[in-house]
Amino acid sequence: GEQYRAISPAEFFYKYREIAGFSNPARALYQTIRELVENALDATDAHNILPDIKIVIRRADEVNPYYKIVVEDNGIGIPPHIVPEAFGRVLFSSKYVLRQTRGMFGLGAKVAILYGQITTGRPVEIVTSQPGLKRIYYFKLRIDINKNQPVILEKGSYRKNREWHGTIVSVTVEGDWSKAKSRIKEYIMRTAVVTPYANIVFISPEDEIIYYKRTINKLPRPPREVKPHPYGIDLEVLKRLISSGKYTTIYDLLTKSFQSIGDVTARTLLERAGIDPSHEPAKLREDKLLELTNVMKQYEKYRPPTSLALSPLGEEVIIAGLKRIYQPEFVEAITRRPAAYEGHPFIVEVGIAYGGRTPISTDRYPTLLRYANKIPLLYDEGSDVTTRIVKEEINWDNYLVKLPAPIVVLVHLCSTKIPFKGVGKESIADVDVIHKEIKLAILEVARRLRNYLSKKMKEEERRKK
Amino acid sequence: GEQYRAISPAEFFYKYREIAGFSNPARALYQTIRELVENALDATDAHNILPDIKIVIRRADEVNPYYKIVVEDNGIGIPPHIVPEAFGRVLFSSKYVLRQTRGMFGLGAKVAILYGQITTGRPVEIVTSQPGLKRIYYFKLRIDINKNQPVILEKGSYRKNREWHGTIVSVTVEGDWSKAKSRIKEYIMRTAVVTPYANIVFISPEDEIIYYKRTINKLPRPPREVKPHPYGIDLEVLKRLISSGKYTTIYDLLTKSFQSIGDVTARTLLERAGIDPSHEPAKLREDKLLELTNVMKQYEKYRPPTSLALSPLGEEVIIAGLKRIYQPEFVEAITRRPAAYEGHPFIVEVGIAYGGRTPISTDRYPTLLRYANKIPLLYDEGSDVTTRIVKEEINWDNYLVKLPAPIVVLVHLCSTKIPFKGVGKESIADVDVIHKEIKLAILEVARRLRNYLSKKMKEEERRKK
Ligand SMILES: Nc1ncnc2c1ncn2[C@@H]1O[C@H](COP(=O)(O)OP(=O)(O)OP(=O)(O)O)[C@@H](O)[C@H]1O
Ligand SMILES: Nc1ncnc2c1ncn2[C@@H]1O[C@H](COP(=O)(O)OP(=O)(O)OP(=O)(O)O)[C@@H](O)[C@H]1O
Ligand SMILES: [Mg+2]
Numbered sequence: 040g041e042q043y044r045a046i047s048p049a050e051f052f053y054k055y056r057e058i059a060g061f062s063n064p065a066r067a068l069y070q071t072i073r074e075l076v077e078n079a080l081d082a083t084d085a086h087n088i089l090p091d092i093k094i095v096i097r098r099a100d101e102v103n104p105y106y107k108i109v110v111e112d113n114g115i116g117i118p119p120h121i122v123p124e125a126f127g128r129v130l131f132s133s134k135y136v137l138r139q140t141r142g143m144f145g146l147g148a149k150v151a152i153l154y155g156q157i158t159t160g161r162p163v164e165i166v167t168s169q170p171g172l173k174r175i176y177y178f179k180l181r182i183d184i185n186k187n188q189p190v191i192l193e194k195g196s197y198r199k200n201r202e203w204h205g206t207i208v209s210v211t212v213e214g215d216w217s218k219a220k221s222r223i224k225e226y227i228m229r230t231a232v233v234t235p236y237a238n239i240v241f242i243s244p245e246d247e248i249i250y251y252k253r254t255i256n257k258l259p260r261p262p263r264e265v266k267p268h269p270y271g272i273d274l275e276v277l278k279r280l281i282s283s284g285k286y287t288t289i290y291d292l293l294t295k296s297f298q299s300i301g302d303v304t305a306r307t308l309l310e311r312a313g314i315d316p317s318h319e320p321a322k323l324r325e326d327k328l329l330e331l332t333n334v335m336k337q338y339e340k341y342r343p344p345t346s347l348a349l350s351p352l353g354e355e356v357i358i359a360g361l362k363r364i365y366q367p368e369f370v371e372a373i374t375r376r377p378a379a380y381e382g383h384p385f386i387v388e389v390g391i392a393y394g395g396r397t398p399i400s401t402d403r404y405p406t407l408l409r410y411a412n413k414i415p416l417l418y419d420e421g422s423d424v425t426t427r428i429v430k431e432e433i434n435w436d437n438y439l440v441k442l443p444a445p446i447v448v449l450v451h452l453c454s455t456k457i458p459f460k461g462v463g464k465e466s467i468a469d470v471d472v473i474h475k476e477i478k479l480a481i482l483e484v485a486r487r488l489r490n491y492l493s494k495k496m497k498e499e500e501r502r503k504k
Numbered sequence: 505g506e507q508y509r510a511i512s513p514a515e516f517f518y519k520y521r522e523i524a525g526f527s528n529p530a531r532a533l534y535q536t537i538r539e540l541v542e543n544a545l546d547a548t549d550a551h552n553i554l555p556d557i558k559i560v561i562r563r564a565d566e567v568n569p570y571y572k573i574v575v576e577d578n579g580i581g582i583p584p585h586i587v588p589e590a591f592g593r594v595l596f597s598s599k600y601v602l603r604q605t606r607g608m609f610g611l612g613a614k615v616a617i618l619y620g621q622i623t624t625g626r627p628v629e630i631v632t633s634q635p636g637l638k639r640i641y642y643f644k645l646r647i648d649i650n651k652n653q654p655v656i657l658e659k660g661s662y663r664k665n666r667e668w669h670g671t672i673v674s675v676t677v678e679g680d681w682s683k684a685k686s687r688i689k690e691y692i693m694r695t696a697v698v699t700p701y702a703n704i705v706f707i708s709p710e711d712e713i714i715y716y717k718r719t720i721n722k723l724p725r726p727p728r729e730v731k732p733h734p735y736g737i738d739l740e741v742l743k744r745l746i747s748s749g750k751y752t753t754i755y756d757l758l759t760k761s762f763q764s765i766g767d768v769t770a771r772t773l774l775e776r777a778g779i780d781p782s783h784e785p786a787k788l789r790e791d792k793l794l795e796l797t798n799v800m801k802q803y804e805k806y807r808p809p810t811s812l813a814l815s816p817l818g819e820e821v822i823i824a825g826l827k828r829i830y831q832p833e834f835v836e837a838i839t840r841r842p843a844a845y846e847g848h849p850f851i852v853e854v855g856i857a858y859g860g861r862t863p864i865s866t867d868r869y870p871t872l873l874r875y876a877n878k879i880p881l882l883y884d885e886g887s888d889v890t891t892r893i894v895k896e897e898i899n900w901d902n903y904l905v906k907l908p909a910p911i912v913v914l915v916h917l918c919s920t921k922i923p924f925k926g927v928g929k930e931s932i933a934d935v936d937v938i939h940k941e942i943k944l945a946i947l948e949v950a951r952r953l954r955n956y957l958s959k960k961m962k963e964e965e966r967r968k969k
């Protein structure tokens with residue numbers, strides 16, 4: 040007969056780890072670095088801390104291709120009672136809130152740890168301390184895949200002898216350094232492009248040291264958690280707000296748990312749904328809830344979702360970052376005004392670097408640096424909305440760019456919900472409003488490049504005479 | 505402070521349902537049909553039952569764009585005590601075994617039900633009975649998203665008055681029929697192409713009836729569950745076999761729980777790992793387990809994984825399917841010999857139809873019908889390994905095909921583990937050995953087409969004289 044069974048989320052992502060980016064030793068080594076570095080940066084720049092990040096990859100076995108990866112940060116640390124679940128339970132996260140962060144799924148560190156566990160048997164080691172605490176806490180863990188829970192193999196703490204806060208995560212995985220090397224270095228370099236406010240040190244298995252030194256001392260403004268926007272409503276959202284029991288009237292629930300719903304809006308919505316504002320939320324019938332949900336979705340006069348939840352890089356940071364890496368003769372950036380899709384705010388930022396040490400592009404389109412919530416995206420370029428725009432919808436000749444040319448286009452999308460195509464976070468789906476915004480942003484900076492190149496050409500012609 | 509929390513798998517796939525294909529009402533309507541039809545076909549053709557599948561989409565509300573979708577099959581049904589979890593618990597499945605089926609994740613029906621629940625509030629209705637049972641069982645369910653468990657709103661049973669077995673699933677979702685219409689019809693048509701042994705009836709919201717009548721009475725041989733192949737080994741697999749307690753010696757564990765490990769191979773592996781064959785599995789130290797895992801992975805003389813786990817269509821079925829839909833002047837098919845990747849067997853099948861009622865392709869490459877485990881893949885064509893081959897690696901001129909041309913290329917990959925790029929099952933990752941097999945298969949059938957076209961051209965030239 041059929042074997043019916045339930046599996047845990049740990050089992051699911053162990054079984055289908057390729058979908059999370061762990062498809063072969065080279066790619067897994069890359070993804071492990073990514074997940075740990077993205078956690079380290081989330082723990083710093085979202086919390087007003089100038090990041091100091093150290094990444095070490097060491098060969099961990101003479102015979103087998105095992106690599107020990109250590110990532111250290113000076114971030115907010117993790118409370119000791121939280122550490123086991125943060126690293127030992129799949130679908131556990133501090134980022135399930137409405138605020139822009141690199142992390143979003145509650146998966147990254149765990150799948151890396153799972154991969155290390157099944158390929159090398161070695162546990163993950165975590166050392167952490169929050170600012171202000173007197174002690175540093177350490178753990179050796181592995182994941183009970185069947186039950187999706189941590190197994191603490193060792194734990195302890197010791198007194199701090201100096202002011203330190205942050206986290207050190209160490210996993211050992213089967214990898215392929217020679218195959219993964221150029222991608223890993225590219226990832227770290229592209230991370231450095233958008234974090235000129237970070238010190239990043241990378242030590243490779245060949246003992247090569249790459250140091251991206253901080254060049255500006257100001258951080259992008261950190262993101263703040265916000266209330267949901269009514270365009271994000273559905274029946275489940277509404278039911279949960281009701282079952283939280285926090286509101287005595289439906290009017291209170293609407294005005295206090297959503298952004299962009301004030302007195303007038305609340306009364307208008309309730310009137311359209313045929314609900315008395317003083318009605319007890321828990322007593323509303325299901326069909327009334329559905330009607331209210333639909334009325335809320337269809338109302339057209341809300342203030343758009345607040346961009347306080349976002350943390351764009353800003354033009355100064357983009358320019359500083361491109362300068363640090365490419366020393367271009369031309370560099371310009373734009374941070375567009377906030378837009379929204381399905382109740383989520385988003386901002387598109389574009390930077391273009393030209394000349395200087397900017398590498399020559401291919402002959403078909405400029406070198407493209409894609410970013411989402413400050414994460415560099417290197418794979419699945421072909422299925423990303425940005426690639427389609429840069430490659431197929433812009434005639435670079437019109438901007439006096441004769442490809443191949445020393446031109447890099449940086450595109451950064453930030454949002455409280457990036458429409459990633461997969462949990463491996465490699466490409467962005469083609470959402471209409473986002474597509475339009477990205478295109479407008481690129482064209483705007485391209486026009487400035489055209490002005491520059493046109494002036495430059497006239498200069499050169501005049502010099503020839 | 506940071507809000508650390510765990511979420512259930514239901515919550516995860518509710519929050520990120522776009523990643524599972526539920527990204528907007530049109531796409532969600534399409535995906536709902538897909539998930540239910542794929543379940544219906546798995547319940548029939550994998551179990552020696554000639555499928556009778558009925559698909560009905562009806563408008564369910566005059567004002568709101570709600571659609572009731574009913575899919576009925578004559579399959580093996582579901583035991584009544586299993587129904588609530590099968591449809592109410594995310595990551596519950598009968599397909600987590602080593603056997604080719606369309607389903608694999610334990611998600612499909614649940615995400616469709618979740619989507620219906622949050623957009624229309626209506627519960628899913630299931631009617632089912634297994635062959636030989638005297639009663640038919642019915643349920644009305646919804647999913648408790650927070651706890652990832654079913655909530656039974658109604659259930660009951662009644663006596664059968666005729667011999668019936670199978671399942672009827674009915675969900676009501678917010679959709680967009682006008683936008684989704686052509687894709688849904690295309691999906692059903694492409695399903696019919698590879699199931700000429702199935703009766704498929706589709707009734708649209710416009711009361712249009714499309715009937716694909718069975719044209720052959722033989723089924724592809726059904727897949728059988730098999731033991732894992734040693735190339736699929738990792739530390740977790742080995743530890744689980746040990747903790748099952750079923751084997752008194754490590755020799756027994758190897759020879760009885762794996763395919764392709766006989767007496768000689770077992771002794772060779774154990775000798776290389778420095779383990780006595782009579783050693784009690786539970787007493788093996790961790791480092792010895794890792795050593796054994798590595799020895800097993802590196803051994804090169806295994807018999808390849810058995811293809812009994814697979815259920816290829818077969819050349820007769822592919823030809824009959826292409827004939828049913830295209831009535832082509834030329835049609836040929838090939839089922840390649842089994843191959844393997846990472847311990848999983850796979851078979852590539854290709855069919856080419858030319859002329860007759862075959863539609864004209866675009867001017868750049870033939871019309872491509874992609875299939876994985878008999879599932880038609882319609883989206884994300886650009887990121888699929890097959891597209892890359894058909895579009896970029898084959899010069900169709902060499903095969904006397906002057907594009908645009910009335911040519912359809914059908915490519916079917918079947919395996920116990922399809923390397924899908926995402927849980928929405930739309931495109932296949934570029935795995936080397938699979939890439940090579942697909943290419944060889946297409947070229948082989950393309951050569952036969954070339955022979956045909958060359959003869960045809962000579963005929964026409966001779967007739968002109
Ligand atoms: N270096 C770190 N400093 C502080 N907290 C961390 C660090 N690494 C992980 N965490 C905590 O552990 C949680 C789990 O991390 P994990 O990478 O598994 O998921 P995530 O970052 O929330 O989401 P994603 O899967 O998108 O990466 C994080 O949400 C964060 O709270
Ligand atoms: N029509 C059906 N007839 C018989 N069993 C069914 C039917 N539909 C669903 N099931 C059972 O319910 C289980 C869950 O279905 P669901 O679609 O959620 O997951 P799956 O098919 O196993 O995997 P996937 O997410 O890849 O579709 C199936 O594994 C199967 O056992
Ligand atoms: Mg993370």
Ligand SMILES: [Mg+2]
Binds near residue numbers: 608611612
């Ligand atoms: Mg299914």
